[in-house]
Amino acid sequence: MSISTEQTQWFEQTFDQLVRNVDLAIRGKERIIRLALTCLLSEGHLLLEDNPGTGKTQLAKAIANTVAGSHSRIQFTPDLLPSDVTGVTIYDQRTQQFSFHRGAIFATIVLADEINRASPKTQSALLEVMEEGHVTVDGTRHAVGEPFMVIATQNPIEQAGTYRLPEAQLDRFLMKTSLGYPDHETTVELFGHAQTRDRSAAVTPVISAERVSQMTQLGGRIHVDPSILAYVSRLAEESRRHPHVALGLSVRGGLALIRCAKVWAASQGRDHVTPDDVKDLAQPVLGHRLVLGDEAQFTGVRVERVVEDLLSEIAAPSQRLG
Numbered sequence: 001m002s003i004s005t006e007q008t009q010w011f012e013q014t015f016d017q018l019v020r021n022v023d024l025a026i027r028g029k030e031r032i033i034r035l036a037l038t039c040l041l042s043e044g045h046l047l048l049e050d051n052p053g054t055g056k057t058q059l060a061k062a063i064a065n066t067v068a069g070s071h072s073r074i075q076f077t078p079d080l081l082p083s084d085v086t087g088v089t090i091y092d093q094r095t096q097q098f099s100f101h102r103g104a105i106f107a108t109i110v111l112a113d114e115i116n117r118a119s120p121k122t123q124s125a126l127l128e129v130m131e132e133g134h135v136t137v138d139g140t141r142h143a144v145g146e147p148f149m150v151i152a153t154q155n156p157i158e159q160a161g162t163y164r165l166p167e168a169q170l171d172r173f174l175m176k177t178s179l180g181y182p183d184h185e186t187t188v189e190l191f192g193h194a195q196t197r198d199r200s201a202a203v204t205p206v207i208s209a210e211r212v213s214q215m216t217q218l219g220g221r222i223h224v225d226p227s228i229l230a231y232v233s234r235l236a237e238e239s240r241r242h243p244h245v246a247l248g249l250s251v252r253g254g255l256a257l258i259r260c261a262k263v264w265a266a267s268q269g270r271d272h273v274t275p276d277d278v279k280d281l282a283q284p285v286l287g288h289r290l291v292l293g294d295e296a297q298f299t300g301v302r303v304e305r306v307v308e309d310l311l312s313e314i315a316a317p318s319q320r321l322g
Helices: 005-023 030-041 056-066 082-086 125-132 184-192 209-219 226-241 251-267 275-289 294-298 303-313
Strands: 046-049 071-075 087-092 097-102 109-113 134-137 140-143 149-154 175-177 245-247
Touching: 005 030, 005 056, 005 209, 005 251, 030 046, 030 056, 030 149, 030 175, 030 209, 030 251, 056 071, 056 109, 056 149, 082 087, 082 125, 082 134, 087 134, 097 140, 125 134, 125 149, 175 275, 209 251, 226 245, 226 251, 226 275, 226 303, 251 275, 275 303
Parallel strands: 046 149, 046 175, 071 109, 109 149
Antiparallel strands: 087 097, 134 140
8 A cells, every 4th residue: 555645744744843852852963863763663673882971861762752652771781680671470479469560671762771781691681572572471471562662772982891792683673873972063052051961851742652653654655666675685685795794684684774764765755765765774774784704804894884885886776667
């Protein structure tokens, strides 16, 4: 089922409204905000690799407030247990029954702060809920609800006492990006409001959870021409043949790029995906899914360069096939 012109216009206007609202808390980072909202509407999760103090918590709370949802923050530490994340079943002596006590994962927007500081066992507690939207405790499934997004952070500087995220978990994140520091003018503006400790507190809801689900459904109806599908397939195939790459793009990675491109196109008021949509999203969607070979890592090759090579070497389609 195709999307109408009126629905496309509503999607674009609502998306822009969401961006402006989140921008009240995260100043001067429109592209990152648009990426985060695209991630949310694509039913995916976001990995931020950034230095401390760049606004990661503010971003998570601002998005949660914008969509009238709940927010939780999990500080990942070496002693964090999987049950701290998902929840635990406790026996109530008064009622003589077992009851489930929800963990911090039960929220609309979950900030998994410094996720690589927790043990692999605790990190794996996120795999099921990030993929399927529910947790299973003692054989019973518990849905986390919709919308739902995990925003995880990593500190690129401090690596002591951390555990590298395995490829299977990295692949669960729809995008990986970084906020970075604001420009000079924005920094001066923020310094002028130093008394405001929580800028996200001023962010009020502009859309309901039901509307978010509606936008997700509309994004899924954006047309993708067979030529675009073939283009993404070529990117995946060539990534596996690239001399610097040990592990190329999986089918899941290709599907992720197409899902994001649909929402990205709708956010710009179009009912179809263009090659530029794929190019715009290639770095945040593909970069963390490519594993460089030992020699490439030793010689300082960056994965961003590999993605740029793929985009420059593979010709984008110039006409539709269907």
